[in-house]
Amino acid sequence: MLGYTWRRLLGTLPILLGVTVLLFLLLQLLPGDPARLLTGDRTPSAQTITNLQERLEVTGPLYVQYIDYLGDLARGNLGASYQTQQPVIDIIGQTLPNSLRLAVLAFVIELAVAIPAGVIAAVKRDSLFDRFSFLLTTVIIALPVFLLGLFFQLLFGIRLRWLPVAGLGDGSFQYHLMPALVLGLMAAAYLARVVRSAMLDALSEDYILAARANGLPARRIIFLHALKNALPPVLALAGLHFGFLIGSSIAVETVFSWPGLGRRLYNAILYRDRPLIVGVTLTMSFLFMLVNLIVDLMQAWLNPRVRLANRGRIDV
Amino acid sequence: MTLVLVAAGCVSTGGQAKQVSAGKSGGIFRYFLGEPVSIDPAFVLDGEGLQVAKELFDGLVDYDPKTSKVKGAVAVRWRSNKAADEWTFWLKEDVRFHNGRSVEAKDFVYAWNRVAAKKTASEVAYHLAPIKGFTQVQRGKKSKMSGLSAPERYVLKVKLNYPFADFPTVLGHPVFSPVPQEEVAKGQAKFALSPVGNGPFAMAAPWKHQRSISVKRFDDYYGQPAYLDGVDFQINDNDQGGFLQFQGGGLDYAPIPGGQIGVVREQFGDRAVIGQAQQILNLYGFNLRKAPFKGNAKLRQAINYAVNRKVIADEIYEGAFLSAGSIVPPGVVDYRTPKANYRYSLVRAKSLLKQAGHPAGRGLPTIKLVYSAGRGLDGPAQIFQENMRALGIKVRLEGLERGAFIKAMMGGDMSMFAAGWSGDYPSRDSFLYSLFYSESGDNVFGYANEKVDELIIEARKSLDPEDRRRLYDEAQELILKDAPLVPLTFVGTSFVHSPDAQGFVRTAMDNTPLDRVWLTD
Numbered sequence: 163m164l165g166y167t168w169r170r171l172l173g174t175l176p177i178l179l180g181v182t183v184l185l186f187l188l189l190q191l192l193p194g195d196p197a198r199l200l201t202g203d204r205t206p207s208a209q210t211i212t213n214l215q216e217r218l219e220v221t222g223p224l225y226v227q228y229i230d231y232l233g234d235l236a237r238g239n240l241g242a243s244y245q246t247q248q249p250v251i252d253i254i255g256q257t258l259p260n261s262l263r264l265a266v267l268a269f270v271i272e273l274a275v276a277i278p279a280g281v282i283a284a285v286k287r288d289s290l291f292d293r294f295s296f297l298l299t300t301v302i303i304a305l306p307v308f309l310l311g312l313f314f315q316l317l318f319g320i321r322l323r324w325l326p327v328a329g330l331g332d333g334s335f336q337y338h339l340m341p342a343l344v345l346g347l348m349a350a351a352y353l354a355r356v357v358r359s360a361m362l363d364a365l366s367e368d369y370i371l372a373a374r375a376n377g378l379p380a381r382r383i384i385f386l387h388a389l390k391n392a393l394p395p396v397l398a399l400a401g402l403h404f405g406f407l408i409g410s411s412i413a414v415e416t417v418f419s420w421p422g423l424g425r426r427l428y429n430a431i432l433y434r435d436r437p438l439i440v441g442v443t444l445t446m447s448f449l450f451m452l453v454n455l456i457v458d459l460m461q462a463w464l465n466p467r468v469r470l471a472n473r474g475r476i477d478v
Numbered sequence: 479m480t481l482v483l484v485a486a487g488c489v490s491t492g493g494q495a496k497q498v499s500a501g502k503s504g505g506i507f508r509y510f511l512g513e514p515v516s517i518d519p520a521f522v523l524d525g526e527g528l529q530v531a532k533e534l535f536d537g538l539v540d541y542d543p544k545t546s547k548v549k550g551a552v553a554v555r556w557r558s559n560k561a562a563d564e565w566t567f568w569l570k571e572d573v574r575f576h577n578g579r580s581v582e583a584k585d586f587v588y589a590w591n592r593v594a595a596k597k598t599a600s601e602v603a604y605h606l607a608p609i610k611g612f613t614q615v616q617r618g619k620k621s622k623m624s625g626l627s628a629p630e631r632y633v634l635k636v637k638l639n640y641p642f643a644d645f646p647t648v649l650g651h652p653v654f655s656p657v658p659q660e661e662v663a664k665g666q667a668k669f670a671l672s673p674v675g676n677g678p679f680a681m682a683a684p685w686k687h688q689r690s691i692s693v694k695r696f697d698d699y700y701g702q703p704a705y706l707d708g709v710d711f712q713i714n715d716n717d718q719g720g721f722l723q724f725q726g727g728g729l730d731y732a733p734i735p736g737g738q739i740g741v742v743r744e745q746f747g748d749r750a751v752i753g754q755a756q757q758i759l760n761l762y763g764f765n766l767r768k769a770p771f772k773g774n775a776k777l778r779q780a781i782n783y784a785v786n787r788k789v790i791a792d793e794i795y796e797g798a799f800l801s802a803g804s805i806v807p808p809g810v811v812d813y814r815t816p817k818a819n820y821r822y823s824l825v826r827a828k829s830l831l832k833q834a835g836h837p838a839g840r841g842l843p844t845i846k847l848v849y850s851a852g853r854g855l856d857g858p859a860q861i862f863q864e865n866m867r868a869l870g871i872k873v874r875l876e877g878l879e880r881g882a883f884i885k886a887m888m889g890g891d892m893s894m895f896a897a898g899w900s901g902d903y904p905s906r907d908s909f910l911y912s913l914f915y916s917e918s919g920d921n922v923f924g925y926a927n928e929k930v931d932e933l934i935i936e937a938r939k940s941l942d943p944e945d946r947r948r949l950y951d952e953a954q955e956l957i958l959k960d961a962p963l964v965p966l967t968f969v970g971t972s973f974v975h976s977p978d979a980q981g982f983v984r985t986a987m988d989n990t991p992l993d994r995v996w997l998t999d
Binding site for chain 2: 192193194198199200201202203204205206207209210213214216217245246247248249253256257312315316319320323326327328329330416417418419421425426429432434
């Protein structure tokens with residue numbers, strides 16, 4: 163298992179390298195010289211542009227810039243933001259914890275809502291609960307994130323005054339709750355459906371019928387036998403979701419003025435802020451792969467066939 | 479040599495008149511702020527940065543918050559030679575940096591050379607272009623501008639490349655603030671997060687990016703000290719979120735999100751400040767280098783008459799923006815409405831179009847109007863499109879991503895473009911010279927009129943404010959007649975403040991001097 167983990171971790175390196183190459187090339191293709199973009203609505207003099215290009219270190223051919231970047235990267239230097247001149251590592255250090263805390267909390271909410279809801283909907287198939295939860299998840303999936311966010315802000319922030327409307331405030335828990343709820347519920351709506359269908363599949367298996375025939379208590383059948391077998395696809399999706407929760411919550415971060423990675427990335431793209439774009443994307447990619455690895459390890463733990471396949475290379 | 483005094487015809491006293499109704503001290507003001515690019519004077523680029531830098535730093539002069547007239551700040555008085563290309567400033571001797579050290583003329587010399595330096599590579603170095611020796615410092619050939627000197631501890635001398643009577647007006651921009659060298663020496667990164675200035679407020683903690691900037695009252699301030707204990711600039715780049723936060727009681731000031739101005743006006747009454755003109759002109763420019771607009775003033779005038787600016791100002795911007803009948807905004811000192819102000823008239827437009835050789839738009843190609851997408855420019859563009867249809871002219875709208883837009887502008891690949899021009903200083907020069915002087919880098923139209931150039935240069939030389947105004951206004955009339963642009967709207971204020979906030983004034987530069995604000999509660 164340890165060897166497998168190491169192999170996987172090492173395997174992320176070429177992927178991360180690929181990410182940097184891709185980003186360098188893609189950013190080159192985008193119209194707009196970063197030096198020119200920095201000067202706002204003014205038309206800068208040629209000298210100003212030259213000075214800026216030297217400050218940004220975007221002179222010379224792209225491959226030289228790329229090699230320089232890799233050299234810096236190897237020394238742990240991600241460079242400085244074009245826009246604010248702040249070291250990228252500092253920016254990530256400031257925003258990543260905010261994004262991570264939000265993602266973890268949203269993830270907990272997602273699981274806490276989706277698994278019970280999906281299980282109940284499957285067990286009590288076609289009941290009122292099942293139909294209601296189908297309707298509700300459809301609405302949430304169809305609803306744009308910012309609308310749900312706005313609705314929550316109006317309800318909990320302005321009308322009821324239970325929670326602060328936006329921002330990180332002093333960083334206390336109450337500021338996290340609303341954005342995490344929105345993120346968590348959006349993700350839960352998808353996951354609940356997967357849980358439901360995986361549970362339905364599991365419940366229709368022969369071994370469940372056998373367990374029922376043997377007179378095992380219903381609770382034991384549902385939670386031990388059915389749920390454990392329904393979990394692998396659920397876990398796979400939840401893992402993907404966690405990656406999504408870290409990185410793609412730009413809409414939520416914007417609605418709630420959350421100082422996270424997503425918003426920084428969005429701003430960086432507008433300004434072709436290459437060091438920041440590459441740095442943030444690298445971080446996100448690495449986290450995403452890490453989460454996937456953890457999910458795979460959990461899959462292996464849940465499903466001996468995966469574990470064995472990786473150990474002895476036995477085809478299953 | 480005749481010595482000429484400027485600023486309202488007498489030696490400026492510089493000090494602020496004591497307020498009649500004294501405010502109450504204390505309290506923290508919570509202010510909505512978009513994330514600034516920088517709050518270091520050398521890099522202040524946007525309105526957000528300007529708002530903060532103006533609290534942290536005082537330059538030689540400042541603008542009267544209500545009239546935009548230039549008044550002394552660190553400078554107690556100033557004068558120029560007869561040619562208006564050599565300026566001397568006498569400094570107050572009791573001004574201190576937040577670190578306690580006295581502010582001297584050498585601190586201005588250092589700060590300005592720092593902005594101009596090649597190594598600094600400031601986006602806004604162009605502000606210093608009038609000063610002798612600027613180009614050499616920009617190129618990295620010299621480290622000090624030859625035109626800048628401190629002959630005495632509290633006297634600053636500035637030599638310019640050309641006569642420029644409005645030079646003191648320029649100096650109200652925070653890029654000209656004094657900066658303590660010893661603080662920058664502790665590290666540029668540190669200074670960028672925690673600038674040490676000489677203004678009414680000092681940094682209370684380093685800037686937390688995308689979260690907050692906290693400042694506290696500076697007790698050793700040379701002027702009337704601020705009422706507030708401090709200001710908490712809460713950083714947010716979402717107007718909607720900020721407004722909700724305001725409604726939830728978490729902010730004392732917030733802008734009103736677009737589309738809600740009418741409702742908010744009713745709900746908040748006096749506390750909603752809407753429709754006060756700012757120094758920003760929204761315009762549609764003609765590409766004068768290419769057909770069909772090249773050499774066809776009648777066509778450009780026809781289009782000007784056919785644009786219903788009032789509908790754009792009242793319906794799209796809900797009265798927060800003002801329809802623009804001039805290039806120079808109403809906020810400048812001694813504003814006058816020009817004669818050629820293109821009041822909407824379809825009849826005149828049609829007749830001019832006929833004279834231009836295109837009766838009912840015949841023979842005209844489809845006109846491509848490019849603009850930067852995502853900046854709320856679609857609405858006005860659609861009204862423009864409709865207005866042109868009434869005239870018989872087909873317009874294609876192209877909203878481009880910012881980078882693509884700038885590329886299109888530089889390549890000249892359009893017949894019309896939407897742009898916003900925000901004046902750096904509340905002066906006619908910062909609109910007329912920058913946009914329409916034939917050799918100005920910001921003359922994006924490709925406009926050139928010898929008479930206009932002459933008038934502007936004449937105006938720059940004239941030390942008599944009334945004479946100067948007349949010359950600039952004359953130039954503006956000519957430009958409007960030539961119509962290289964469609965002046966569309968002047969950006970106006972639209973924000974709310976809490977009932978506790980008193981003394982809340984918005985300047986034409988779209989900032990609020992927070993040292994004059996106090997809280998009743």
